[in-house]
Amino acid sequence: MDKSYKLTVNNTNIYDRKASEDSTIDAVEVSPSKFHILKNNQAYSAEIVEADFINKTYTVKVNGNTYEVAIENALDLLIKELGFLVGGSKQINEIKAPMPGLILEMSVSVGQEVQENDCLLILEAMKMENSFLSPRAGIIKSISAKKGDAVEKGQLLIEFE
Incomplete structure (x- = not known):
């Protein structure tokens, strides 16, 4: 098919x-x-x-x-046809690496207030630069990686309060 x-x-x-x-x-x-x-x-x-x-x-x-x-x-x-919104009722409190890669830029710091769609970090994976945008407004609780770190799939990168 x-x-x-x-x-x-x-x-x-x-x-x-x-x-x-x-x-x-x-x-x-x-x-x-x-x-x-x-x-x-x-x-x-x-x-x-x-x-x-x-x-x-x-x-x-x-x-x-x-x-x-x-x-x-x-x-x-x-x-979409059934009228469901993926993740519509779930609040995202952490950002994890969706694939192995290298942190090229960390654009936030602990305690910083961010708005939805603010750039949090840039991850290089599979020869592409991937910008991670904030899924919601909030305050950064912790950061588990820094610029230059190699990260694994599923690794916690950023946590929101």
Whole structure:
């Protein structure tokens, strides 16, 4: 069975894609987060500027134009269709590393008050820089990693009061 997903670009354009259609795209990594892409004999230069894996949103620059892209898979669409909000009633009190990586920047300190969507840290993983944004407003209770630390998947990074 062919997996499908929905791409929303700049909150206006919506594209339904099938995973099998991805084989028509030839992408070569030029450097970390930068790619040379061929599709239908047309060349594109692409760069992943920012990635939020938790919310499945990405900022992508293609041939100098910047796009905000949101990806939803079949499960995301079903949850939305049934009227459920993922994590809507759960308050997030800690940030854990979703994958092994290297802390490039720690943007907060203990006791600091943060607002929702403030940048907390930048983690380099799989040759990409991933910005971790605050899921809520709050005060930083503890920080378990510092700039330059190598972290493992599931490791506690930041805890909220």
